[in-house]
Amino acid sequence: MTDVDAERSEVAPTTGAFAEPVRKVGAGWIAAFATAWFGIWMAQLAPVQLLLPAQIDAVLHPEHWTDSVLAFGVVSGIAAVATIIAYPLTGALSDRTTSRFGRRRPWIAVGAVLFAISLVALGFQHDILAIGACWVAATIGFCVMTAALTATISDQVPVDQRGFVSGWMSAPQAVGIIVGLVVVTMLVTGQEAGYAVLAVALVVLALPFLARPDRPLAVAERARVTARGILGSLWISPRQYPDFGWTLLSRILVSVGNALGTSLLLYFLMFQLDDAHAEDDLLVLTAIYMVFVIIASLVLGRLSDRTGRRRAFVLVASVLQAVAALLLAFVPDLTAAMVAAGILGLGYGCFLSVDQALATQVLPDPAARGKDLGIMNIATAVPQALGPLIGAAAVLMTGSFTLVFVLSALCALGGAAAVAKVRGVR
Numbered sequence: 001m002t003d004v005d006a007e008r009s010e011v012a013p014t015t016g017a018f019a020e021p022v023r024k025v026g027a028g029w030i031a032a033f034a035t036a037w038f039g040i041w042m043a044q045l046a047p048v049q050l051l052l053p054a055q056i057d058a059v060l061h062p063e064h065w066t067d068s069v070l071a072f073g074v075v076s077g078i079a080a081v082a083t084i085i086a087y088p089l090t091g092a093l094s095d096r097t098t099s100r101f102g103r104r105r106p107w108i109a110v111g112a113v114l115f116a117i118s119l120v121a122l123g124f125q126h127d128i129l130a131i132g133a134c135w136v137a138a139t140i141g142f143c144v145m146t147a148a149l150t151a152t153i154s155d156q157v158p159v160d161q162r163g164f165v166s167g168w169m170s171a172p173q174a175v176g177i178i179v180g181l182v183v184v185t186m187l188v189t190g191q192e193a194g195y196a197v198l199a200v201a202l203v204v205l206a207l208p209f210l211a212r213p214d215r216p217l218a219v220a221e222r223a224r225v226t227a228r229g230i231l232g233s234l235w236i237s238p239r240q241y242p243d244f245g246w247t248l249l250s251r252i253l254v255s256v257g258n259a260l261g262t263s264l265l266l267y268f269l270m271f272q273l274d275d276a277h278a279e280d281d282l283l284v285l286t287a288i289y290m291v292f293v294i295i296a297s298l299v300l301g302r303l304s305d306r307t308g309r310r311r312a313f314v315l316v317a318s319v320l321q322a323v324a325a326l327l328l329a330f331v332p333d334l335t336a337a338m339v340a341a342g343i344l345g346l347g348y349g350c351f352l353s354v355d356q357a358l359a360t361q362v363l364p365d366p367a368a369r370g371k372d373l374g375i376m377n378i379a380t381a382v383p384q385a386l387g388p389l390i391g392a393a394a395v396l397m398t399g400s401f402t403l404v405f406v407l408s409a410l411c412a413l414g415g416a417a418a419v420a421k422v423r424g425v426r
Contacts, residue, residue, distance in 0.1 A: 102214025259387020
């Protein structure tokens, strides 16, 4: 028996804090959960979509625009490395936390504070290395906060409600993007104020959920904490748990595809379409995307709960994202981009809510939900960070964005093929 197996055998996964939830969460819990995610997505995605690339471009003043794209990609890629470490480590530690405030709440609070402080500091940086360091710190705060928050779904939400509740994790993403962009382009001026407002909103919007109860872990239920045990637990054999492996692979591929399709849109408008109103049109595209993400995540998430089906929804969602990417690749104009934004929002909104519910149903160990979902979260966050780097390389190779969107479509189709291999969940 390995150290990891020994740790797992020390707890009874069907009792105490590890018991499968059966009581549905109420409207107040869902509202607080959605509010926290709204603040998170605003603080994460407004910088990714606008503030950070604009800041990097202003610092570098490159002779050729591709240098700015590459620098943004490198910063995002370094942040991805931090994500790989922070997500599963935070999940594993929160699984073992015996605070009287619960297992997850302390980590949500710590992550929010680190995230907010890093954003404020980022606004005052005028050196590319300092910008990169602050963004890495902000990314770690984001990972710590969201690893613990995501685990509360498995801790407190019954299986037949998870699609709908997960929709309230994804729908705020769309709202957060558009509201964040409006705030930093229309309501405040200057990058310092932009980052600071996002940081304050992040903390304030997290407070309602931090006030919700979080069942503490009894000392007797706590697995033995050793560095070797934690590190060993980070490996989950795809042979032993194939459904977890296929779900993880599907999420990686679809997330890479989505990142390629969205993270360089500002540059696409500026340099491929020669759009003189690129920032304003980015808001329009984001608004279209937002509407369809909200509709898909909430309506289709609940429908997947009622039908008990997850795979079919995820498969169709992946194909829709491929269609949107191919439209951007081969019909490069603003009208086509608006249509693609709607299709992409429909596909990704469905994917975010239903795939999250699917992920909670293929976890190997109830006593390690936080760690296992942390690994799943890597499959979303790392591709989102690496997408700009991969896209930048494709742009440098070809001088256009066509290859970027073709790769996006191929990744989405690969994700559809992977989720079709899941057998333990309908």
